[in-house]
Amino acid sequence: MDYTFQWGVALRYLPDLLQGAWVTFHLTFIGFWTGLVVAVFLAVGQLYGSVRLRRAISAYVVFFTNTPSLVTAFFIFYGLPEIGILWSPYVCVLVNLVLNAGAFLTDVIRGGVASVRVAEMEAAETLGFSMLQKIRYVIVPHVAKVLYAPISNLYIVFILGSALAAIFGVEELTGTAFNIASETFRTIEIYSLAAAIYVVMTVVASVVLALVGRLAFRVRARVL
């Protein structure tokens, strides 16, 4: 191999890459957890809503879970200006993230609610729980526990998937690495550093989520 690594050049840009990582963090954090809130409402609508509402939600879920996130991002980035909506690239990517997370999580949450044990619901009924009390004391704790692990995994997937923001000029981690590599031509070093930062981010996120799950929901996830 003729390639000569120049890590010194790459390390000089570490602060810029970390700045990009910070953008990746808040883009994914806001996008994913907002998507979760959206998904809770949609899952409830899908389970208990009218036929028309259920069909509308199903159409949304089918579209976003069966279309590449990049394609839906193009729709938002290039389509919305055509109808007079001008958003910054960051907002376009954020909205795309919310819509995608919302669709995937709607399916996940619906499955979780459907898995609530009939036996526990019957016990709650005979003990005199109202519907709201059943939701609060039986359904939500069950769903939180059952779905915590898949939702955590999906969050990690979304952190990595947020790299598509680079295509739209958002200077998150991949976008920043792309710009630095274009300036320095130290492509391998820069992307190696970016990859290492992604690994640190996802491992830290996994550990934090596993700890929260263990403390809050008794999810027996491996912390490390």
Place this chain on the structure above:
Amino acid sequence: MAQIELRGVSARYPSGGQVLDGVSLVVDKGEVVSIIGPSGSGKSTLLRVLVGLLPPSAGEVWLDGSRLDYADRKALTAARARLAIVFQQFNLFQNMTALDNVTVTPVKIRREPKASARARGEALLRRVGLGDKLGAYPDELSGGQQQRVALARALALGPEILLLDEVTSALDPEMVNEVLDAIRDLANEGITMLIVSHEMAFVREVSDRVVMMADGAVVETGPPGQIFDAPRTERCREFVSKILRH
């Protein structure tokens, strides 16, 4: 005076055929009545009707002289406050500790002070031999222990009537006695009990009266001595002879 009265109660599950067919039964206050019969005879369904999990398709249920209106949610809740059921599969809340399972209804539903409900919950769990398992979750307990938590949960509501639905059938043989001992104590305290059970020796010992059911109907009712030693109907004789042979 009759505390529970069923008058020609029939019931059917939405998915299937008739499971209760014109059942009439009177249970007096403080009486311990056991229901026996082959699988599918409607024993458990009868208890489900009483707690309102399955409204009757015909007939009436009376509690202390008042007809139970299944369409009136408020009336049903009031009736349920006087009844407690212990299920075959325990039906504990998996996300709650043993103590929380026992105290959740008094504290969250009936708005009792937390301290007194907790003290009562602890006392009940100690009484069923689980004083050292207050903080254990259901999946950390054996079947017998879970069933005793379920029993403590039912008792925490101070029910006038206790319904027990095959509470030992899901347990390993060595677990059965610990649950039966707890029930035996309750039977001696004068609480009205309706027991569905396959434990014939236990039924004979604790019951004031035994009801034999088959095909959704009451076949014969009488004191344990009559049902087990001198049944008056051929169907009851056939059933008793089969189970006593084993």
